[in-house]
Amino acid sequence: MSIFTRVSRRSLTPYMFIAPAMIVMAIVTIYPLIFQFWMSFTNYGLANLRQGAPAPDWVGLENYVKILTSELSIPNYSFLRLFLYNIFWALSNVTIHIILGVAIALLLNHPGLKLKRLYRALYVLPVLIPPIVVATTWRNMFNQDAGAVNMLLAMVGQLFHIPPETFKLDWLRQVEDPISFIPLPLSYYAMLIANIWLGWPLNAVVATGALQAIPKDLYEAAEIDGAGKWASFKTITLTYLRPAMVPFAIYGFVVTFNLFSLAYFMSAGGPFGRTELLVTQAYRLVNERQLYAVGAAFAVVLFVILLTISLITNRISKATARYDDF
Amino acid sequence: MTTSKHRSFREPSLLTKILLQLAAIGILITVLFPIIWVFSVSLSPLNLIRPDGLNLIPKDATLEAYLKVIDRPTSNPVSFFELAFNSLKIAGGTALASVSLGVLAAYPLSRLAFKGRTFIMLVILGVLMLPAVATLAPLFVTLNGIKLNLPILGAFNLRNSQLGVGIAIVSGSLPFAIWNLKGYLDTIPRELEEAAAVDGASQARIFRSIVLPLALPAIAVTGFLGFISGWTEFYYSWMFLTQPRDFTLAMALSAMTGTYASAIPWPLVSAFSIMLTLPPAIVYLLSQRFITGGLAVGSVKG
Numbered sequence: 001m002s003i004f005t006r007v008s009r010r011s012l013t014p015y016m017f018i019a020p021a022m023i024v025m026a027i028v029t030i031y032p033l034i035f036q037f038w039m040s041f042t043n044y045g046l047a048n049l050r051q052g053a054p055a056p057d058w059v060g061l062e063n064y065v066k067i068l069t070s071e072l073s074i075p076n077y078s079f080l081r082l083f084l085y086n087i088f089w090a091l092s093n094v095t096i097h098i099i100l101g102v103a104i105a106l107l108l109n110h111p112g113l114k115l116k117r118l119y120r121a122l123y124v125l126p127v128l129i130p131p132i133v134v135a136t137t138w139r140n141m142f143n144q145d146a147g148a149v150n151m152l153l154a155m156v157g158q159l160f161h162i163p164p165e166t167f168k169l170d171w172l173r174q175v176e177d178p179i180s181f182i183p184l185p186l187s188y189y190a191m192l193i194a195n196i197w198l199g200w201p202l203n204a205v206v207a208t209g210a211l212q213a214i215p216k217d218l219y220e221a222a223e224i225d226g227a228g229k230w231a232s233f234k235t236i237t238l239t240y241l242r243p244a245m246v247p248f249a250i251y252g253f254v255v256t257f258n259l260f261s262l263a264y265f266m267s268a269g270g271p272f273g274r275t276e277l278l279v280t281q282a283y284r285l286v287n288e289r290q291l292y293a294v295g296a297a298f299a300v301v302l303f304v305i306l307l308t309i310s311l312i313t314n315r316i317s318k319a320t321a322r323y324d325d326f
Numbered sequence: 327m328t329t330s331k332h333r334s335f336r337e338p339s340l341l342t343k344i345l346l347q348l349a350a351i352g353i354l355i356t357v358l359f360p361i362i363w364v365f366s367v368s369l370s371p372l373n374l375i376r377p378d379g380l381n382l383i384p385k386d387a388t389l390e391a392y393l394k395v396i397d398r399p400t401s402n403p404v405s406f407f408e409l410a411f412n413s414l415k416i417a418g419g420t421a422l423a424s425v426s427l428g429v430l431a432a433y434p435l436s437r438l439a440f441k442g443r444t445f446i447m448l449v450i451l452g453v454l455m456l457p458a459v460a461t462l463a464p465l466f467v468t469l470n471g472i473k474l475n476l477p478i479l480g481a482f483n484l485r486n487s488q489l490g491v492g493i494a495i496v497s498g499s500l501p502f503a504i505w506n507l508k509g510y511l512d513t514i515p516r517e518l519e520e521a522a523a524v525d526g527a528s529q530a531r532i533f534r535s536i537v538l539p540l541a542l543p544a545i546a547v548t549g550f551l552g553f554i555s556g557w558t559e560f561y562y563s564w565m566f567l568t569q570p571r572d573f574t575l576a577m578a579l580s581a582m583t584g585t586y587a588s589a590i591p592w593p594l595v596s597a598f599s600i601m602l603t604l605p606p607a608i609v610y611l612l613s614q615r616f617i618t619g620g621l622a623v624g625s626v627k628g
Contacts, residue, residue, distance in 0.1 A: 013529045014440035021431035021504060022446070024423075028497040029453055032464035039464060049470060104353060112338035113346045123357055128607045130558040132576050133599045136583040137364055140592060146376035148363045155380065197360065258457040260561070265583065279459045287565045292463045299460040306455050 040064070040297035046290045056293065063297035074289055076273030077281075083305070086277050089188075090257040093195050098249055100196065101203025102241060108204065109211045120208070124201045135265035138194035142171035142266070149190075172267050185274050187267040194262055203248065210244035211237070250313040257309070278302050368392070368596035375591045391593035392601070399598050400578050402570035406601060413574045416488055416563070417556030420495040425549045428503030429541060433533050435504065436511035437519070453501045458561055465494045466565060485566050494562040499552050506551075510544035511537065550613070554606050575602050 040063055042056035065071070070078045104123070108116055126134070141148045149171065154164035171190040178186045214236060222232040260279050263269060269276035269284070276284075282302060286295035338346075367377050368391050370384040377384070396406045434440060435447060469485035476482075484490040514537070522532050560576045567573060579602060581587065582595045 011440075014434035014438040014443075017434045017438075017529075017533070018431045018446070021427040021500060024427055024496065025450075025453075025500055028465075028493050029461070029501060030449070032461050032468060032497065033453070035468060036461065036464040039467070044463075044467065049467065051471075051473075107346060107349055107353075110338075110346055112343045113350060114343070115350075119350050119354060122354055125357060125361060128610055129361075129603050130554070130576075130606070132558050132560055132579055133603050136579060136595070137360055137599060139583060140595065141360060141363065143376075146378075146592070148359070148377075148380060151380045152359075197356065201357070260457070260459065265580065268585065279457050282459045283462065283561060286463045286466065292467055295463040299456075299463065302460055303456060306457075307452075310455055 036296045044293035093256045094252045097199040100200040104204045105207035131261035135261040139266045142190045144170045214240045370593040391597035421552035424499040424503040432507035
């Protein structure tokens with residue numbers, strides 16, 4: 001038996017409900033996407049924007065070739081670097097978010113901690129702040145001369161008699177990599193700090209929920225069986241955390257992969273475009289460079305990348321779906 | 327042996343308790359540090375362009391930054407409330423449009439069998455994967471080609487208007503609203519509807535009298551999420567709007583912190599950030615129980 005309410009085969013009722021939304025979506029969502037696909041094979045630019053301007057020329061795959069072979073005539077553009085950095089940015093962030101989130105959830109779940117509810121309420125404050133405010137605030141905090149981060153470092157440094165001039169770090173613009181054998185600019189670390197601040201609380205909320213669902217007698221049973229703390233953490237805690245954390249990690253990966261605000265407002269992609277993400281590059285192509293056709297092709301490439309990612313993550317989440325399936 | 331069995335479930339030692347408390351306070355400091363810093367800077371006098379140290383309460387603490395924000399936060403002749411009203415129009419209008427269209431579409435997708443259902447679901451899922459930036463070029467070009475002449479608003483280019491920005495936002499928020507509401511409707515038991523159908527109620531009647539009231543928490547949550555993203559929307563408004571009277575809060579904040587904003591006093595930026603953050607944060611805190619309830623139920627697959 002179908003789970004759906006059976007309506008007469010020729011009934012128009014479902015279509016009457018869905019028609020308004022579908023008509024609006026067809027005009028404002030689907031049509032632009034199709035138009036975008038067409039645009040990506042043309043040389044649509046500023047000259048074609050005016051009223052009565054000539055139609056753009058068909059250029060075939062030229063835009064795609066230029067994007068993928070880094071032949072675009074804009075400064076600091078390299079597709080491979082952009083793509084690899086974007087993947088690394090998302091992976092490194094999510095890994096730290098999950099580890100911190102679980103660790104802090106364990107702390108919040110410990111029977112010896114007082115004022116749990118107060119901490120839980122205050123720890124999620126970063127989530128309430130709009131992304132643009134988070135990004136602009138951290139941009140100012142990492143300012144070389146007036147930023148709170150350098151001032152704080154100088155204050156701590158004074159306790160160890162380190163001169164305050166040591167901490168005049170130009171966090172968001174320094175060109176030399178801080179760790180010579182890791183090819184990442186200082187602004188990556190600044191953005192990582194800002195995004196850790198922003199990202200772990202929600203992970204802790206999810207992990208706390210999963211921890212509270214673990215039956216307490218499992219730990220007692222494990223201890224009777226002679227299991228140590230580490231063994232019961234590995235076999236009980238992690239097993240129960242996995243079904244909640246894996247989907248959330250995947251969600252976090254996609255969100256961080258497309259995290260516009262920090263890359264755009266904090267570092268502005270700098271230095272030399274090295275902290276640019278695919279989404280901020282897509283925005284700059286259209287907004288700053290008025291390369292509409294290239295921007296359209298770039299969006300199609302981005303779509304293919306995101307589709308691939310979601311197909312891969314779909315397999316991961318299916319493979320780790322539930323603990324009772326093991 | 328009997329004592330060791332229960333050892334780990336006994337009261338933890340005092341040292342453990344102190345260490346736990348210290349760790350929790352240490353984490354709390356890192357969470358609150360940027361928030362307190364913004365508050366502190368916002369209380370500094372406006373002639374202090376950049377903070378000169380870390381003070382909880384700055385020297386000569388004053389509210390003049392807030393007064394300046396309310397009066398005229400940017401170099402454009404618009405007040406905070408004019409900017410906020412623009413953001414409110416865009417956020418409220420897009421949230422209302424996507425939720426009301428969304429709940430109508432979510433009902434048959436969740437409940438009724440009809441031709442094309444799977445196809446529509448796949449299209450929505452595909453669209454949901456795209457970040458808002460991905461449809462910027464076609465929306466800009468298309469809306470730019472439309473000149474409107476409406477009774478009250480007069481003649482205008484759809485791209486260079488809040489209506490155009492609203493349309494661009496709905497292109498992403500409508501699929502999200504449909505998906506979210508459908509997910510919630512899937513979790514509502516069908517018995518009531520089946521009983522009503524047996525009694526001869528029409529689909530329209532069932533929707534109005536049974537489904538709609540039951541879906542209210544999810545409608546509120548979806549509307550709230552749509553409102554929040556509209557309130558701080560940046561990509562479209564920054565790209566589309568050129569007339570200062572149309573500008574939004576997010577655009578003003580971006581202009582106050584960009585590369586060319588070295589002369590803008592940070593007390594002003596900080597006060598503006600706080601005033602931009604407070605309305606949605608207050609609404610969230612007031613309706614927290616309601617919202618988390620709607621989200622939790624919506625996320626559990628039935």
